Amino acid sequence: MKTYSIGQAAKVLNLTPYALRYYDKEGLMPFLERSASGTRFFKESDIASLKIVDCLKSTGMPIKEIKTFIDWCSEGDSTLQQRHDMFQERKAVVEAHMAALVETMKVIEHKCAYYEEALEAGTEDVHKDNWAAQPR
Amino acid sequence: MKTYSIGQAAKVLNLTPYALRYYDKEGLMPFLERSASGTRFFKESDIASLKIVDCLKSTGMPIKEIKTFIDWCSEGDSTLQQRHDMFQERKAVVEAHMAALVETMKVIEHKCAYYEEALEAGTEDVHKDNWAAQPR
DNA sequence: CCCCAAGCTAGAGTTAACTCTAAGTCGAGC
């Protein structure tokens, strides 16, 4: 079965070897194996696990909480409920984040339109009269 | 015309007075006025401007870049193009961010389903056989 | 057999965006 050095794994995951060692130090890779001389080697399953770590990171979850999840995984079936609840919560977090981004997008698009009109007129003054009428 | 103290403005914007003073120090509020004795007071237009700052922050823009935008605003019509381009770029950033969140959501939902099945079975082992068949 | 790129560790340094502390001032209410 194919394995990866830390450099290769970093490339695949679009991270640095520094970051991977940091994750290891923080306990996010209890499964990781080493060669006799101490060199880390990453199995496909390790890469898959790190992709989940990356997914959780992209929901804004801090490393310490991700570690809690990893610990639950090591503990086995007795933590199934916690892990399930955690993903439900992450889902809610991502939904909230997306909703916030939709609001942000509205403001940005409004500003794009504002500056397109201003550019056409050559001056921002075109918006002076109806400033009070602007939504947000 | 109604004005706000730093504490009131913080409440309205859901920030702390510390954060507002920090923004001031970083040059995000060149328009801000003070009383004779040095106390900041925020006009409605200042609140509106800070909402734009907040919007830009929520696109992931660092404070220093937001300051550049604020400086452009102070410079007047000669920077209309830059400001327009900046909002176009922010739009692209938000779109990319949303697309990434959609991918994150797919993984999360997949995991939710995974743990629901495992909970029903009482063990994670139900997934052992078809692990290789799992997308991602 | 030698070399060098890439691995290892411990621990120091970086960065952003606050967040807080200390010491002082101001203004409204009793």
Place this chain on the structure above:
DNA sequence: GCTCGACTTAGAGTTAACTCTAGCTTGGGG
């Protein structure tokens, strides 16, 4: 006139997540 809460400043402290440095070891190619 005094007090108290909210304001002011300068500058120190915090936190997360890396990122780098120094000094050392190791494994594969010529």
